[in-house]
Structure formats: structure tokens, C-alpha cells
Amino acid sequence: MSATGAVLPPKNRPAATGDRPVDRRRGSTLLRHLAVVLVVGLLLVAVSYTVEPFRNFQLATVAAYLCATAGLTVLTGLNGQLSLGHGALMATGAYTVALCQNAFADRGMTGGWLLPLSLGAAIVSTVAVGAVVGVAAARLRGPYLAGVTLAVAVVVPALAVTFDGVFNGEQGLSVPVEPPPLALGPYFPYERWQLWVTGAATLLAMLLLANLIRSRYGRTFRAVRDDEVAARLAGIHVARTQVLAFVVSAATAGLGGALLAVLAQSVSPGAFSLTLSLFLLMAVVIGGLGRLTGALWGAVLLVALPDLTHSLTELLTLSPAVAQRLEGNLPLAIFGLTLIVVMIAAPGGVQGLLSRLGRALSARWSARRS
Amino acid sequence: MDRFVFLTVDGLSRGAVYAAFALALVLIWRAARVVNFAQGAMAVAAAYVAYSVSAATGSYWLGFGVAIVAGLLLGAVVDRVVMRHVDHASPLNPVIVALGLVLLIQAVLGMVYGNEFRPAEAPFGRSALTVGGVAVLSPYDLFVFATIGVVVSGLAWMFARTPVGLRMRAAAFAPEVSRLLGVNVGGMLTLGWALASGVGALAAMLVIPTELGLHPHAMDLVFVSAFTAAVVGGLDSPPGAVVGGLVVGLLLSYVSGYAGSDLTPLAVLVLLLAVLLVRPGGLFAPVAARRV
Numbered sequence: 001m002s003a004t005g006a007v008l009p010p011k012n013r014p015a016a017t018g019d020r021p022v023d024r025r026r027g028s029t030l031l032r033h034l035a036v037v038l039v040v041g042l043l044l045v046a047v048s049y050t051v052e053p054f055r056n057f058q059l060a061t062v063a064a065y066l067c068a069t070a071g072l073t074v075l076t077g078l079n080g081q082l083s084l085g086h087g088a089l090m091a092t093g094a095y096t097v098a099l100c101q102n103a104f105a106d107r108g109m110t111g112g113w114l115l116p117l118s119l120g121a122a123i124v125s126t127v128a129v130g131a132v133v134g135v136a137a138a139r140l141r142g143p144y145l146a147g148v149t150l151a152v153a154v155v156v157p158a159l160a161v162t163f164d165g166v167f168n169g170e171q172g173l174s175v176p177v178e179p180p181p182l183a184l185g186p187y188f189p190y191e192r193w194q195l196w197v198t199g200a201a202t203l204l205a206m207l208l209l210a211n212l213i214r215s216r217y218g219r220t221f222r223a224v225r226d227d228e229v230a231a232r233l234a235g236i237h238v239a240r241t242q243v244l245a246f247v248v249s250a251a252t253a254g255l256g257g258a259l260l261a262v263l264a265q266s267v268s269p270g271a272f273s274l275t276l277s278l279f280l281l282m283a284v285v286i287g288g289l290g291r292l293t294g295a296l297w298g299a300v301l302l303v304a305l306p307d308l309t310h311s312l313t314e315l316l317t318l319s320p321a322v323a324q325r326l327e328g329n330l331p332l333a334i335f336g337l338t339l340i341v342v343m344i345a346a347p348g349g350v351q352g353l354l355s356r357l358g359r360a361l362s363a364r365w366s367a368r369r370s
Numbered sequence: 371m372d373r374f375v376f377l378t379v380d381g382l383s384r385g386a387v388y389a390a391f392a393l394a395l396v397l398i399w400r401a402a403r404v405v406n407f408a409q410g411a412m413a414v415a416a417a418y419v420a421y422s423v424s425a426a427t428g429s430y431w432l433g434f435g436v437a438i439v440a441g442l443l444l445g446a447v448v449d450r451v452v453m454r455h456v457d458h459a460s461p462l463n464p465v466i467v468a469l470g471l472v473l474l475i476q477a478v479l480g481m482v483y484g485n486e487f488r489p490a491e492a493p494f495g496r497s498a499l500t501v502g503g504v505a506v507l508s509p510y511d512l513f514v515f516a517t518i519g520v521v522v523s524g525l526a527w528m529f530a531r532t533p534v535g536l537r538m539r540a541a542a543f544a545p546e547v548s549r550l551l552g553v554n555v556g557g558m559l560t561l562g563w564a565l566a567s568g569v570g571a572l573a574a575m576l577v578i579p580t581e582l583g584l585h586p587h588a589m590d591l592v593f594v595s596a597f598t599a600a601v602v603g604g605l606d607s608p609p610g611a612v613v614g615g616l617v618v619g620l621l622l623s624y625v626s627g628y629a630g631s632d633l634t635p636l637a638v639l640v641l642l643l644a645v646l647l648v649r650p651g652g653l654f655a656p657v658a659a660r661r662v
Binding site for chain 1: 399404405407452455456457461462463465466467469470471472473474475476477478480481484485587590591594597598601605630632633635636638639642643646647650
């Protein structure tokens with residue numbers, strides 16, 4: 001079964017054995033990715049000093065969402081498994097971080113190494129949940145898989161209310177996070193520190209994902225997506241590959257949720273509703289399935305669109321009641337409509353359009369030169 | 371024992387609604403090979419239309435009728451305007467488009483009516499009548515059983531006995547051959563969507579007064595339960611959907627009665643996973659060779 005085959009435009013549909021022809025001149029994949037990550041990291045630091053604190057916070061939120069959308073891209077775009085449950089996986093990571101940070105704070109422990117430890121715990125717990133769902137998912141196809149993951153997305157936030165002794169019900173938990181280290185100076189803005197922390201974690205995750213995609217494992221992911229029977233004949237263990245893809249995807253989603261919790265300094269079931277899971281899927285599809293850059297566009301959209309509609313509704317003079325209704329719902333409506341239009345008219349998403357544009361330009365350029 | 375009887379009747383009443391909703395899912399799955407994830411949102415939209423009509427005219431029954439007509443129309447519009455144009459080569463595409471519809475419909479409802487619960491009135495009393503000292507059935511339960519019974523037998527009669535039903539089955543079973551024989555396959559598909567959406571709207575009208583009230587997300591959990599019911603019975607089997615709906619309704623009623631209502635979503639998930647892992651085709655599916 002070629003699950004996402006038709007989601008990608010046929011022109012860029014990669015062959016099962018690899019994305020692009022191997023280009024020896026470009027050197028080691030790891031070195032190239034490391035260079036990109038370094039450049040982006042330096043850029044982020046530079047940007048964090050030039051823009052206002054609120055923009056820093058928004059960039060940090062983009063970074064947190066990027067973890068989740070990139071994980072979903074690996075799962076849906078590269079491995080062809082649809083998940084509507086990534087919001088629930090993010091919730092798992094977020095609640096783990098909250099519980100860890102609270103436990104550390106209760107015991108009076110301080111230190112810079114606590115946050116990475118909590119993030120690590122969040123990843124471990126999400127991997128465990130992801131492995132359970134993944135084992136079930138590997139046996140399911142198409143609408144059945146969508147239905148199960150939908151049930152996960154609806155049920156997991158409800159669990160926070162069921163076991164309110166641990167998770168404190170609808171109220172949620174607060175996440176105590178330490179202020180930036182004193183070595184950075186007494187007046188170091190907190191938002192800049194947030195951007196540094198989430199940016200570093202996200203870049204590390206992106207580096208690992210980018211290498212994974214270009215590795216043997218990435219190729220087996222795509223092989224399973226394009227033709228399960230052919231992949232099996234080529235000696236690939238299909239179920240194991242699907243579980244692995246789910247676990248990797250869950251780990252990044254958990255990290256994304258944990259980072260969001262650290263940013264907001266609180267977690268509550270309302271923040272991880274079914275809508276969030278649908279949002280992630282929308283973001284990935286609109287951005288462009290199957291490419292990490294598509295996940296980046298999706299993450300940017302997730303943060304920018306509510307902001308844009310907010311400023312739009314402020315331009316119009318509306319009664320407070322109407323404005324309040326539009327506030328939460330207009331981005332949803334725009335997202336839903338865009339998703340339908342993108343799926344019908346431009347299945348490659350934003351990144352697909354951009355690369356088509358890029359190819360057209362370069363073709364014209366080379367035609368003019370020759 | 372009293373409690374058991376009460377929970378059983380309550381479960382069957384809830385199960386009847388799940389059965390109708392699952393039947394709507396099965397109708398579309400058989401006609402178009404699409405699981406309509408937007409079914410819940412479409413049904414809520416129809417229920418909101420009924421709410422407006424009832425509020426304006428003061429008549430519950432006018433609203434009830436309008437909801438079903440709105441459901442029929444919405445189904446036809448969704449098929450003609452959206453689903454017809456989706457590339458069905460990958461099973462993911464219609465699912466993703468349906469989820470886009472969910473977001474769009476719920477957001478529009480939220481913009482028009484606001485994201486708060488609105489009280490939904492029931493046409494009959496919901497306090498149970500006592501038979502020999504045991505509280506058994508409420509008039510509303512009777513109304514639910516009667517309505518669902520009429521709809522299910524009406525659909526069964528239509529598909530088995532009428533020329534339109536025959537054409538619809540033919541169009542789903544062998545579209546190319548039916549087209550050659552003069553069946554309007556596209557029209558039958560639209561009719562299937564309209565019927566399914568109408569049944570969904572009816573189920574929403576019946577279930578919403580028994581829950582917290584009218585809300586853009588009111589049918590989310592009902593959809594998950596009905597999907598589970600459809601899977602329990604097998605997505606291809608209309609009788610399976612009815613039995614599956616009753617099974618899920620009973621299970622949820624017992625879980626919420628004996629273990630706490632907080633645990634019902636978890637029970638749905640466990641049942642869904644168990645059925646899919648043990649018998650993915652559903653309890654009523656014949657053994658099928660795997661398609662390659």
C-alpha cells in the first residue's frame with residue numbers, strides 16, 4: 001500500500017531507494033547538517049539580541065512546535081502512517097516535565113542540569129507510550145489507524161481529569177523553571193533565555209532527524225511507505241520499521257510538548273485537546289509532507305496565523321463579544337479551509353510550491369545561459 | 371439488580387444512537403470507501419440549525435425536521451463541493467480533508483454561536499417509569515428506540531427492496547458496470563452521502579439532550595464511540611454496525627455505572643484497540659484474503 005504516495009506531487013516523488021542521486025562533491029552528510037545547524041544557531045543568537053522579548057518568545061514557540069511537526073513529518077510523510085494522536089504524545093512529554101520539575105523543586109534541588117534531565121525523562125516516557133501505540137499502529141492501515149490515534153487524542157487529555165490526584169484535573173500543573181544562570185548577567189531577559197534553551201534542544205533534535213532521514217533507516221522508512229510488499233521482499237522488516245518510525249516520531253513530539261510546557265510554565269489538558277492534534281497534521285500537510293522544511297513552514301504557520309488573525313480582528317471595530325468569538329475560531333476556520341484547498345489544489349504544500357518555483361526559475365536560468 | 375436493569379436499558383438507549391451513527395459511517399464507507407471523520411461535526415451543525423429554528427418558532431418538532439433536512443443537504447453539499455474533488459488514490463487524502471472539514475465546521479459554529487454549552491431540550495421526560503417497583507424506561511428512551519428502529523428498518527427496506535437501493539448497491543459494488551447499465555453513479559454517491567449525513571443529524575438530535583448540551587465539540591466522543599461501534603461490527607456490515615452500537619452502548623453504560631463515568635473514554639479506547647488487534651475486520655467480517 002502506498003500510503004502517502006499521492007500526497008506528494010508525482011514529480012518529486014522519491015524512489016524507494018533514496019531521495020536524490022548521491023552527490024559525492026557535497027561531502028559528508030553529517031558535516032553538512034552540522035554546518036547548517038551551526039549557522040542557524042548563530043543566526044538565532046544574533047536574532048535573539050535584536051528583536052523584542054515577545055518575538056523571542058514566539059520564536060521559541062515555533063521551535064517547540066517544530067519538534068512536534070518534524071516528528072509527524074517523519075511518521076506521516078516518510079513512513080506513510082497517519083497519526084491524529086500527536087497532541088496526546090505532546091501532553092505525555094509536557095506532563096512528565098511538569099512532574100519532574102515539581103519533584104526537583106519539592107526536594108529543593110537546583111542546578112542547570114535539572115532541566116535537561118527533565119526533558120530527557122519526558123522523551124523516555126513518550127517513547128514508552130509511543131512504542132505501545134506504535135506496536136498497535138504497525139498492524140493497522142488507513143482509516144483504522146486514523147481512528148485509533150483519534151481515540152488516543154480524545155482519551156489521553158481526559159485521563160488528566162480522571163487521575164486528578166496526580167495531574168490536578170482541568171487546572172493542570174505549574175512547571176517551575178529556574179531563571180537564566182547568573183553568569184549571563186543580572187538583567188538577561190527571560191524570553192531570550194527561553195529561546196536559547198528551546199532553540200538548542202530543537203536544533204539538536206533536527207540534526208538527529210535530518211541524519212536519520214538520510215541514513216539507511218530513512219531509506220527503509222520510505223521503502224515501507226511506497227510499497228510494503230516490495231520492501232518486505234527486499235528484506236526489510238516492515239512492522240519493526242513502522243514501530244521504529246512511530247517511536248522516533250513520538251520522542252520528538254514528547255520533546256516538543258515538554259518544551260511548550262517549559263515555555264508556558266504550566267500544563268493543562270485544555271492545551272492538548274484534539275484540536276492540537278489536528279493542528280499539527282494541518283501544519284505538516286500545509287507545509288509540505290515528507291520534508292523537514294515543510295515541518296518548519298507548518299510550525300511557523302501554527303504561531304503566525306493566530307497572531308495574524310488577532311491583529312486582523314483588532315483592525316476591525318467589533319463588539320467585545322464578537323471579537324472574542326472570532327479570536328479563537330477564525331484561525332481554526334482559516335486552517336481548515338486552507339487544508340481542504342491545499343489537499344485539492346496543491347498536494348505538495350508550501351514547500352512543494354516553493355521547490356516547484358525554484359526548479360522553474362533554475363530551468364529558465366540555465367536555458368538563458370546555454 | 372435494579373441498578374443492572376437500569377444500566378442495561380440506559381446502555382441500550384445510548385447504544386441505539388451509536389448504532390445509527392455507526393450505520394451512517396458504514397453507509398459512506400460502503401459507497402465511497404471513505405471513513406467520514408467529519409460526520410460528528412456535520413451532525414452538530416445540523417443540530418445547531420435545529421436549535422435556531424426551535425428558538426425562533428418555539429416548536430421542537432419543526433426544529434427536529436429541519437435538522438434532518440439540513441443533514442441531508444449538508445451531506446450532499448460536502449460530497450459535491452469537497453469530497454468529489456479529492457484524489458482518492460491514497461486513503462490518507464480523504465481522511466485529511468475530512469479533518470479539515472471538522473476544523474472548518476466547528477470554527478464556523480463557534481463564530482456564529484459561541485463556544486459555550488447551550489441547553490438542548492428533550493421532547494419527552496427523561497425520568498424513568500417504574501414497572502413493579504423497578505425503574506425501567508423513560509419516555510425519552512422509548513422515543514429513541516422507536517425513532518432508531520424506524521430509521522434502521524427503513525434503510526434496510528430501501529436497500530433490499532427498492533430500485534433506488536438496488537442502484538446504490540450496484541454503484542458501490544461495481545461502478546463501471548453500473549454506469550454502462552445506465553445507473554447515475556455520481557448521483558447515487560451523493561445520495562449515499564446525503565442519507566448518511568441525515569442519519570447522523572438524527573443521531574445527534576437524539577444524543578445531545580442526554581449529554582451536557584449543544585457545543586461545537588459535542589459529538590467528538592460520540593464519534594469515537596460510533597467509530598468503535600462500526601469497527602466492532604466491521605466497517606462493511608450494516609447489521610454489524612447496529613450490533614456494534616448496542617455492544618458499545620452497553621459497555622459504556624456498565625463502565626460508567628460501576629467504575630465511574632470518567633473511565634468511559636478509556637474503555638472506548640481499550641475496546642477499539644482490542645477489536646482491531648484481535649479481529650481487525652470486525653466481528654462480522656468474513657475471512658478475507660489480504661489485498662496486495
